[in-house]
Amino acid sequence: MFPVSFYQIAPVIALCASLLAVPLIAVSGRHPNLREFWTFAAAALKFAMVLSLTGWILAGNVITVDLINVLPDISIQLRVDSFGMVFALVSSFLWIAAALYTVGYMRGLAEHAQTRFFVCFALSLCATIGVAFSGNLLTMYLFYEMLSLSTYPLVAHHQDREGRGGARKYLTFLLGGSVGMVLPAMIILFSLSGNLDFADNIYGGIIPQGTGNLLVTILFVAFLFGFAKNGIMPMHAWLPGAMVAPTPVSALLHAVAVVKVGVFCTARVMLYIFGIDVMDELNLGVAAAYIVSFTIVTASIIALTKDNLKARLAYSTISQLSYIILGVALLTPSAVQGGLIHIVNHAFAKITLFFCAGAIYVASRKKNISEMSGLGRVMPFTFGAFALASLSMIGAPPVGGFITKWYLLVGALDAGQTAIILVLLASTMLNVAYFGPVTYKAFFGKPNDSISENPKIKEAPLIMLVPIVAAAIISVLLGIFPHIMMQFVRMVTT
């Protein structure tokens, strides 16, 4: 335990650690080792700060810090509660893993503009923690936009026609959603309720009594689709396009930070702005559940058709993200817990999968699944990790994903939604269908000539392999000891 005043400062330090690292990274561009040192130092400091808050939050406290009083009735406010803690812990921890991996990847491929890359990387992590610790909708919106802008150069990293096209699409969807839908919805909400602070619990919400049902529904839809980072169809199209980015970007940002920010914002607004009572009364939860169910199934089917490994992972992400929103939309405590714990489980599993895809590319320059036949024999660790993470996606015990499926199914049963149970089962089958063959062919398939005759292909460098194996092992641990993260999630629903 620390003195109480510490808990007022720690969230701010956690937020600013990566922001302070930005100028340091920028000026040490000519000394790569020093530059990477700043990244690691900031990542370690950030994680330490977030970690130091866990005890206090678990004891049932909520920290609020007013940063700037920017409008007469609204301030830029940080708030640390168990809901935000889940996300902050995951993203700050995975930054360390991703930083290690990124250094290996960028140096392994001798990528250009590495300084810009690490600067934007640090900025986007600041925005991620900002979203996790936002105390009101305006603060969240601010960091949400900051994340969109700071990840733009990362997506466009290769600067060729494809990279720029993907990045343009990325910004079009994200800014279009946030400026076109979230901003007006937020202002209408402010006009209605007079403040934008998140409610204290997930039931009441802040929408005043007597607001027209139609207006509430319009607001709900605007938030659901406006946070386009959550990848709900049809606002998902930016995600496959953004996969042109270097793999570490795809891994951290498009499996963890960016998409999870989208989902986190959606869940935050659903639970703490609308509240379960309002969503239940107007049947908004059920409607959202069916909308995301469509995304879950359709994205999985599209994933089946993709031969490019990263594209398949991208569609898998779209599908899995909707699990989280599905859980929240079902409105029963177990389903909400299942949805929220999936933020953690999916993060570790998906980052492993993307790391593997990057390692395969660095080691063998192969992008397509059909070319990876027999590759598992020369890269056993990478594909072993891939197999474990796939199991998590499928939801098989004892990997983390099983916990998600369990709670989601229990929650769906509680809610009496038989159709949703069928969706979950169908999705599991589809997951098996598109992840199974990758691992199977890699280990048991006949190596094609380009692999068997090329002795140079071996495991990726250690600096990449360590994060891969670590993330996979944690994924398993999350399945064996679910309590570690579940204790935060349980606090949300009580």
Next chain:
Amino acid sequence: MMDQTPVFIIAIPLFASLLLTLIGPLGPRVAYGLLIGALSLSLGASLATMVRVVQTGQAIHYYMGDWLPPMGIELVIDHLSAAVLVMIGVCALLSGIYSMHTAGQDNHDRLNNYYALFSLLVTGLLGMASAGDVFNLYVLLEISALASYGLLARGGGKAYFATFKYLVMGTIGACFYLLGVGYIYIMTGSLNMADLADILSRESLQESVSIRIGFTLIILGIWTKMALFPLHAWLPNAYSRAGTATACLIAPLMTKVSVYIMLRMMFTVFSADYIFNQIAWSSLVIYMASAAVVLGMITAFAQRDMRKMLTYIIVAEIGYMTGGAWLANTAGYTGAVYHILADGLMTLSLFMAVGAIIYRTGDTSANAMQGIFRRMPITAAVFLIGAASIVGIPPTCGFFSKWYLLQGAVQAGAWIFVAALLIAGLMAAIIFFRLLEAAFFGNLDDEGLSVGHSAPHSGTGAVQMREAPLTMLVPLAVAGAALLGLGIYTNEVVTYLIRWSVPAGF
């Protein structure tokens, strides 16, 4: 001494402009020094006056030569004019400092005369923001307009024709205004604003047709001056062909001060009640404003010349402020006033950034933006902040004006204006990201330069960094920082200045 600050605000640049015409033989450095000195002192006086207004919470009435109104000339500085005065002072000083290189280039033979006009224009603008009667306002309007014709015509090429068009339109606008004032004077026998407000509030005059005609003429005159769509045709050519220093001074200020005059006329001389219940043009004006916003942005999108693009964005921004003022609620009014300040700074920083880029590249088309982030990082960063502000991304001030305007539009149920604001924001995003993409990554066609994975270019690559000279760079950086500063201190600006000026009856 402190009692006299209101008159110093105007007197200092006025006498400086007189002096400037005389000191030609002393050389350009003295003229530049005198201009900067005068503008700094005037800004100091504005700041001192603003502090007094905020501290006492009351408007300052200054009687010239102690002649009492309604006979004498009165300066009235309330919370609204204090804010606008400081904005004018800051923009004028920054563009004054900025003008050292470009103004010297354009006017190498008669720099002192150029600066005399510069100073006279600032005098007129400051005077309009502090005038307490409608006739002096007209005089100062003409002073600033005449000075601006002179300054704009100093630009190269077709600037003469563009300025002539502006001169015709500007004179028509001023005549309309004067004619309207004539009607009002005949009916009331007064020219002092407070006195007029008192007389006009009488029951008998509320229904008067002559007053209505007077108001109509005045507002049409002001709309011409402020380039509200569809009266905007003079603006783009006049502003985009001007010299860089002139554009940086005039583009942010002239139209914004005209918006201020509109607010003054609507809410100080006439009243909110009269405007929204007797005149009752609100819905029509909001349609006009929405059209200005959307069409301004679309036309801006079609421009290849960067300065012309910015001038069309001004046309759109005028729509923001007009719409906000006519929404008839507190949030809309707050947004309109806040946007006067925000847009002044936004336009200033964008014009200065583009001016610096043109100064270094010699190219006014969008091609000049290519690779600017590597060659002129500070200029590019300010351009980025200005662009983010126009788009409305927090925490730049543009976000907060949009916040209030949207809030006002939602409360008034003016959904057409909500839609126009959102469309404009998205259009602006496309306009600027098209430029910023080129600025960031360079030209797509010479891919050899930009792709090459093995060529590390961490800032010191093949392209040489060459920023604009320091006298351009410093005001540029200050303006960029001010955009963020104003955004972060929105609460203070709204609480201490704008809230006090919200008209009665909202």
